Amino acid sequence: MSDFIAPADEAGVVAAIQSAIAAREPLSIEGNGSKRGLLRPVQAARGLTTRGLTGITLYKPTELVLSARAGTPMPEIEATLAERGQMLAPEPPDMRGIFGVAEPATIGGLVATNLSGPRRITVGSVRDHLLGIRFVNGAGEVIRSGGRVLKNVTGLDLCKLLAGSHGTLGVLTEVTMKVLPAAEASATLAIAVPDLAAGVKALSAGLTSPFGVTGAALRIDPHGATALLRLEDLSESVRYRGARLREDLASFGDVSLIEDSAGLWRGIRDAEPLGAAEEDAIWRLSVRPSAAPALAAALQAAFGARLLLDWGGGLIWVAGPATEAAHAAVMAATAAARGSFTLFRAPAPMRAALPVMPPEAPALAAIAARVQAALDPFGLFNPGRMRSRP
């Protein structure tokens, strides 16, 4: 795809969509395209990018709220928040490494993909922190949902619907996020565990403690595994809770305290310890934590899967050969665990040929088709990105 329209403002987005309606010409929708390799390749001759819609439009630190145009690069948002000691609490990952791209993600792309990092287990996902949106629907109308206040139940919550919809329901032009103070201090307990099952138990023990664990990941090493539990709070609290938690976890294995663990968690956030080879396919699975050990064992047996667990075992990053057989094993194991999967990275022909997420029950699929038609009546936006269209 060579032909990208890059409007400078929302009115330009509306105009571009109106032209697409007139020509009945589908559009590939993206921000900076940093996650273009995610899900299925889009079947569209032309593209629409929101990269021209930039800038923070509202930031009120004491009201815990920030609005930005959809194309604003994430580093700009993160730097602005950091100046006031605040953050996007769900810890959105930076997937440039995974996808081998140079340009950073945009805030609109983040919302459209709803990707959250380690802190998601405690504070919720990107969609949980999304307060309001402006988007252009497939009829070329500007629609607002939510707002700039923390509590809002006025009308149907289209923020939830658009978050994670991968640009298939509307083109986001501006988003408003809840922001939170970054913790004054943090520390991580590392527990050497014999295997994955013991590791998940250790993570559960941390997450069921009263100490407010904000990260619970499991790194698989050649001869065992390391369970990592993060504490973030005022420094007095981190010191106290670290000592208490260390006592509680001693029965699971040798516990060590890592005082400066920011880089460690940045790596886990971005799935670096997965150690995926360049030619590997990557899957991202969401399951009930207690189902993780059996699922992991099945994938290791099927194709020698490389693994990284986060969210107390509820998020499983999987790397393996980009083959149909490996994909079939992932689908079967995830279905057996009643979980969800995303084919996160794979060669385009593989992503085009195989389901990149679990199928929807027929009754729900019928509703999905009608909801899609309600927002994008001409089927213009990112056709085929999430599921192949009949």
Place this chain on the structure above:
Amino acid sequence: MISLPPPKPEILARRDAIVAELHALLPADAVIHEALRMRPYETDGLSAYRQMPLAVVLPSTTDQVAAVMRYCHEQGIRVVPRGAGTSLSGGALPLEDAVVIGLMRMNRILEIDFDDRLAVVEAGVTNLGITKAVEHEGFFYAPDPSSQLACMIGGNVNMNSGGAHCLKYGVTANNLLGLKLVTPTGDIVEVGGDHLDSAGYDWLGLMTGSEGMLGIVTEVTVRILRGPEGARAMLAAFKGTEIAGQAVDAIIGSGIIPVALEFMDKPCIHACEAFAHAGYPLDAEAMLIIEVEGSVAEQDFLLHRIKEICARFDPISLKVATSVEESMAIWKGRKGAFGAVGRISPDYLCMDGTIPTGELPFVLKRIGEMSTQYGLQVANVFHAGDGNLHPLIMFDANDPASFHRAEAFGADILKLCVEVGGCLTGEHGVGVEKRDLMHVQFHPHELDQQRAIKTAFDPAWLLNPHKVFPLTEHA
């Protein structure tokens, strides 16, 4: 008075046959059609509005709900779902030609898993019932609406209920994993699951807060959380609402997010003190209740920091609880606020707008002016951390003119909330109460977009068709 869509005469005419056919679908005692026994279902927490339904059914299983929904879909009969009937926005108000589906018999707890930190419960389990079922292991279900003793989780999902502690723990939408529901056409579907963040459209998020318009929720998988080691409250009273607002900003600006941050104005302080004798300072213009969590040492440290911040704003009094009992005493007045206002006024309307917290002083000043203009007293309680304002407008229901003035006053407050950048409802829902104000917050084409999504779920507009949207040709 609220207007309702005209009943379908062909449905009213077939009432006896419909009741007989519902009997055939359900156990003998699950269909209610006698006027006297239907009476409790004619209204909810917004008792100014009443409407008797066609019939009431009380299914005990998801399959029974689906059977009723399929039947009503085939026959073109409207349906109104109902949990405990505690809605303050008329969310459970019936229609004359509608079957009310009451979920209160679906009150089983199906599964509790502490290691995976989840519980699977039927829609008719009460909010507090979930916490009661898990508290022996130190766990709780976080959203805590004031009605938590009575309100049911199915209703909480449909209204996306909040509570006093959502500044830290979020609202219902942030504490769910999955739902089992029956679609308007009678299909049983599951959305979300027993894990986080399913791939695909976020049906779980869209259903939450959809006010019973998209489906009937029958089972809910909730996240349960391990509670903190302890919690303690402090009280800070100030000479002006503006100063109290500045203190709130300073606390949050310092990087501390208290687990609760409640604001009361002078009329509310007086009403609560007369009722609860909690030791509230009667000379204060505004008072904050601030709660923190952690070990005793952590509480001491946090409360000390907050006390130091409050001290910069010339407080009238600062009282830090030194025990659980003192903490409960501080909360006692606030928790009894609605009852306290009920004592000084025969009736009151509880409003529920949200505003950007920085607008609080201006909004309270305007509400005071409106109070004079309408000749009605108002007391304000406010979840200060998240901007959710609850003005209690006092009136006399025996005087229709007083009720209409109270409604107009309430509408003006909500319009003001939208004007300053907020919204019509923070946690009570639109229901029928705020339906006709939706155009204040949304453009017509935005409401049409929402209606089109409702239509995608419910093409014939049979499920709760008279809620949320201003009445149109759809309803």
